[in-house]
Amino acid sequence: MHTTKTGWGLLAPALLWIVAFFTVPMALMVAVSLWSREKGKIVQTWDLGNYANFLEKSYFMQGLVNSLEITALVTIISVLLAYPLAWIIAEQVPARFRRLALILAILPFWTSYVVRSYSWLLVLGKGGIVNQTLLSIGLIAEPLEIASTRAATVIGFVHFFTMLLTLTIYANLVQLPPNYRRAAADLGASGLQTFRHVILPLTLPGIMVGAFLTFVLCIGDYITPQILGGNNELTLPQIIMLQIGRRADFPMASAIALILMSVVTVAYIACARWLRLERV
Amino acid sequence: MFRALLTSASVLAFATAAHATEELNALIWCDHADPGLLEPFETANNAKVNVREYEGTGSALALLEQSRPGDWDVFVIDGIDVPRAIDLDLLAELPRDALPMDDIFPEVRMEELNGRDGKIYAVTEKFGYNTIAYNSSKVDPEDMKDASIVFSDKYAGRIAVYDYYLPVMGMVQMAKGGQTATMTETDVSAMQEDLFKLKDNATGVFGVVAAQTALATGEADIVVGGGEWLTAVLSEEQPELDWVIPDAGAVRWSQSIGVFKDSTKQDLALKFVQYILSPEGQARLATSSCYWAMPANAQAGNELTDAQKAALRWDEQAGYLANTQLYPAPDEDLDIAMQDAWAEMLQR
Numbered sequence: 001m002h003t004t005k006t007g008w009g010l011l012a013p014a015l016l017w018i019v020a021f022f023t024v025p026m027a028l029m030v031a032v033s034l035w036s037r038e039k040g041k042i043v044q045t046w047d048l049g050n051y052a053n054f055l056e057k058s059y060f061m062q063g064l065v066n067s068l069e070i071t072a073l074v075t076i077i078s079v080l081l082a083y084p085l086a087w088i089i090a091e092q093v094p095a096r097f098r099r100l101a102l103i104l105a106i107l108p109f110w111t112s113y114v115v116r117s118y119s120w121l122l123v124l125g126k127g128g129i130v131n132q133t134l135l136s137i138g139l140i141a142e143p144l145e146i147a148s149t150r151a152a153t154v155i156g157f158v159h160f161f162t163m164l165l166t167l168t169i170y171a172n173l174v175q176l177p178p179n180y181r182r183a184a185a186d187l188g189a190s191g192l193q194t195f196r197h198v199i200l201p202l203t204l205p206g207i208m209v210g211a212f213l214t215f216v217l218c219i220g221d222y223i224t225p226q227i228l229g230g231n232n233e234l235t236l237p238q239i240i241m242l243q244i245g246r247r248a249d250f251p252m253a254s255a256i257a258l259i260l261m262s263v264v265t266v267a268y269i270a271c272a273r274w275l276r277l278e279r280v
Numbered sequence: 281m282f283r284a285l286l287t288s289a290s291v292l293a294f295a296t297a298a299h300a301t302e303e304l305n306a307l308i309w310c311d312h313a314d315p316g317l318l319e320p321f322e323t324a325n326n327a328k329v330n331v332r333e334y335e336g337t338g339s340a341l342a343l344l345e346q347s348r349p350g351d352w353d354v355f356v357i358d359g360i361d362v363p364r365a366i367d368l369d370l371l372a373e374l375p376r377d378a379l380p381m382d383d384i385f386p387e388v389r390m391e392e393l394n395g396r397d398g399k400i401y402a403v404t405e406k407f408g409y410n411t412i413a414y415n416s417s418k419v420d421p422e423d424m425k426d427a428s429i430v431f432s433d434k435y436a437g438r439i440a441v442y443d444y445y446l447p448v449m450g451m452v453q454m455a456k457g458g459q460t461a462t463m464t465e466t467d468v469s470a471m472q473e474d475l476f477k478l479k480d481n482a483t484g485v486f487g488v489v490a491a492q493t494a495l496a497t498g499e500a501d502i503v504v505g506g507g508e509w510l511t512a513v514l515s516e517e518q519p520e521l522d523w524v525i526p527d528a529g530a531v532r533w534s535q536s537i538g539v540f541k542d543s544t545k546q547d548l549a550l551k552f553v554q555y556i557l558s559p560e561g562q563a564r565l566a567t568s569s570c571y572w573a574m575p576a577n578a579q580a581g582n583e584l585t586d587a588q589k590a591a592l593r594w595d596e597q598a599g600y601l602a603n604t605q606l607y608p609a610p611d612e613d614l615d616i617a618m619q620d621a622w623a624e625m626l627q628r
Binding site for chain 2: 057231232
């Protein structure tokens with residue numbers, strides 16, 4: 001009995017924290033999403049009108065599709081770029097330079113997210129360094145439309161998330177004992193077979209944790225698509241802001257936010273098997 | 281030793297008291313954050329103005345809902361949204377006699393928006409135009425006088441659109457020969473194809489900073505919804521950036537200033553409003569570092585330099601005011617219809 005009380009006592013701070021900062025806000029958000037905004041005022045009667053509205057108006061659903069497409073593209077490209085980079089740092093860079101390599105890898109995190117996005121806008125613009133270089137070497141005759149497109153949004157995201165994924169994959173790679181590779185080689189496995197059957201499965205938790213973080217942060221991001229996408233398509237966070245900016249329609253914004261959260265939950269369930277943080 | 285310490289402590293306490301300032305909390309648009317605007321008021325009144333910028337009246341109202349009564353003293357608000365603030369009983373009545381009402385350009389006094397039942401709750405402090413801004417070295421300035429040019433293919437891919445549905449849809453309404461004040465949901469449905477065409481011709485739909493950047497860097501040669509607020513601040517470095525009110529007219533925007541009813545510093549807040557509306561405050565506000573636009577007080581002309589007045593097109597205001605309409609002030613249903621049409625356009 002005494003042990004049970006002590007256990008609850010020790011657990012209480014964490015429980016209080018979760019209730020105060022997660023359960024209660026989440027319950028409030030669900031409640032607000034069931035309210036409505038009529039004649040400039042919030043009406044606190046509960047119905048599913050906001051969710052029906054989401055299904056009725058095509059631009060909401062298109063926003064969800066845009067968000068999923070961009071997020072999937074960013075996650076896949078970031079993983080494909082981050083894995084070799086992490087492997088090079090873990091395996092090819094001499095131990096005494098690894099710390100420096102990691103610092104260089106996380107350097108983009110040191111600048112403001114907004115400043116970084118505007119910088120990309122200048123780099124990718126018609127007069128930016130990318131177009132000027134391609135023009136000067138004669139690869140193109142007219143500047144390419146890169147800024148204010150989905151490609152610009154994806155580039156901005158990939159620049160950030162590749163570094164995040166590099167860290168999670170690197171952390172996994174350096175934990176692998178070299179004996180595993182030697183054993184595979186002794187058993188006749190080629191380099192490719194060793195990677196496919198030994199290294200990749202063992203580093204999957206690192207990939208999945210990084211990919212999940214990328215997915216969550218990317219699908220909920222407002223700044224990058226707003227600055228780099230040029231509003232040429234809307235993602236769900238942009239649509240949420242549209243509800244709030246002028247009309248302050250918090251019930252509709254809450255409903256969309258919960259739909260976004262449901263998508264993230266589905267993604268979590270899909271990856272849960274590999275999301276073992278203790279192995280990263 | 282002890283006496284020296286005591287003396288030092290007394291001097292310090294006195295100095296601290298001498299520097300004690302009263303603080304004013306203002307919910308503002310970015311032009312009011314310019315230290316060059318605030319500093320004369322702060323010095324004259326031994327006060328500190330704490331500013332909080334916001335974008336969109338909805339965001340400001342949300343912020344107010346989360347604040348305690350008395351947290352905020354001064355409110356800078358979109359002119360068309362003053363009635364919303366009055367409906368919500370947010371604003372204090374302002375003493376007409378204490379304000380330079382007769383010096384405000386008659387066309388922008390708009391007491392029907394700033395007041396109710398003969399009382400005034402806010403005063404127009406600055407105004408400008410959502411019209412066509414362009415790079416005169418890249419496009420034919422004569423073309424820019426035709427509002428329909430942005431729907432044609434001539435400048436396709438060289439147009440940026442300002443990301444705010446009220447002024448841009450107001451401009452489309454005027455280009456089609458309509459009135460902004462009488463816009464209906466039927467009008468909104470009728471302009472959807474024009475909005476799609478505008479989007480097809482545009483490189484992007486940008487906020488203030490991005491629209492300015494697009495025009496300055498050559499990403500776009502025309503900004504639909506732009507105006508002096510976009511180009512005047514760049515007039516010295518890039519004089520080729522210009523703006524025009526098309527023959528079909530353009531949309532006029534305005535911002536008002538008022539005092540919160542629950543402010544506990546009514547006197548200081550009123551002094552701030554008086555300063556902002558004074559010729560000196562108006563000249564500084566008109567040429568604030570965030571964006572330039574016309575001061576509402578006609579006497580501010582005496583405080584502005586010739587170059588500043590030229591950039592603001594001071595001498596042409598009479599013609600502009602005659603050929604512009606206040607941008608739409610939609611009710612709830614029309615606002616939803618406009619926002620839906622805008623979102624459909626963005627998703628195209």
